Amino acid sequence: MSYICSTGLGIPDETYSQEKVKGLVKEIFPSLLEKKINRILPIFDHAQVEERQLVVTEEWLKQSHTFEEKNDLYQKHSLIKSLEAIDHCLTNTDFLQESIPYEAIDLIIYISSTGIMTPSADTYIMNERPFREDIVRMPLWGLGCAGGAIGLGRAFDWLVAHPNKTALIVCSELCSLTFQKTDTKMSNIVGTALFGDGIGAALLMGDTSPYLSLRKKPLPKIMNTSSFTKKDSTNIMGWDIKNAGFEVVFSKKIPKLVQTIWKDHLLAFFEELNLTESQIHSFIAHPGGRKVLEAMEDALSISEDKMKHSYHVLANHGNMSSATVIYVLHEWLKESIDPQEKSILSALGPGFSSELLLLEWVE
Secondary structure: OEEEEEEEEEOOOEEEEHHHHHHHHHHHOHHHHHHHHHHHHHHHHHOOOOEEEEOOOHHHHHOOOOHHHHHHHHHHHHHHHHHHHHHHHHOOOOOEOOOOOHHHOOEEEEEEOOOOOOOOHHHHHHHHOOOOOOOEEEEEEOOHHHHHHHHHHHHHHHHHHOOOOEEEEEEEEEHHHHOOOOOOOHHHHHHHHHEOEEEEEEEEEEOOOOOHHHEOOOEEEEEEEEEEEOOOOOOOEEEEEEOOEEEEEEOOOHHHHHHHHHHHHHHHHHHHHOOOHHHEEEEEEOOOOHHHHHHHHHHHOOOHHHHHHHHHHHHHHOEOHHHHHHHHHHHHHOOOOOOOOEEEEEEEEOOOEEEEEEEEEEO
């Protein structure tokens, strides 16, 4: 097994209300609004995103930028905010009795899909903090919204093989830097209504890690994981790479696919584990959007209370791609959940893929 012992967040400085974003859309896409205003503005009203945080200013969003300019900002801000999230995670007194030294980390998994760096971002992080030079590195790119759950799953696999080790997962997504002011497709409008920037970090430990005793309260251990990727579904979500950068692909079929792919995957996972939905205390679900969360609830008659923090994070931060599920996990970790209660951590991503983790809360 492996234990989730702490989380930390790197929250960007610029806060945008949904009304402010609507105003920007009206200014940036005036000709589009004249034709489709009755279809476009309700998307923002019904998204259940109240505000989100971005690394760029309002003036920056109004201007055109090259892919190089955007990626330079990605490299700068992803490093700054990743370090904030890591520092918060390793010193978080909500979950830890003592700070975890950087030298204690044996594996770092760095996950992102909104910018490009070679060498990967984890090497730059190593230069800024006293991580060991023999740390194992696992950069993961292109997993989109599923990346946070997949990163936790791969850390679990590694810690099962190395039970005395400690792993750090970092999800860094700066969706604002992918904004295309010349893209008038509905997928870009939907993305604009939903996406925010965010960085999250999670600390995992194996069964015999010498630092395991520093946990402060009942926290979850990962019991099992399951992955599913639907063949011939690569057009559901992702990026089209253009001269100006990443152009979002966001199919309107996604909520319906929750009712089929996600539901079937979850039911198969339950059957494998001899569990039912009624035995699950909470769903730590990546909030792809309001319609996605509602489709999840409808698929298995899940109460909204079991997904309350997914709605909370969506409302206050938007969809931050891979980092979002870390934010949702962060909120659930702050609750006092009884030992032996079970949770499902879940995310959907490009591929079209589904990632599930079974968590059990322990002393």
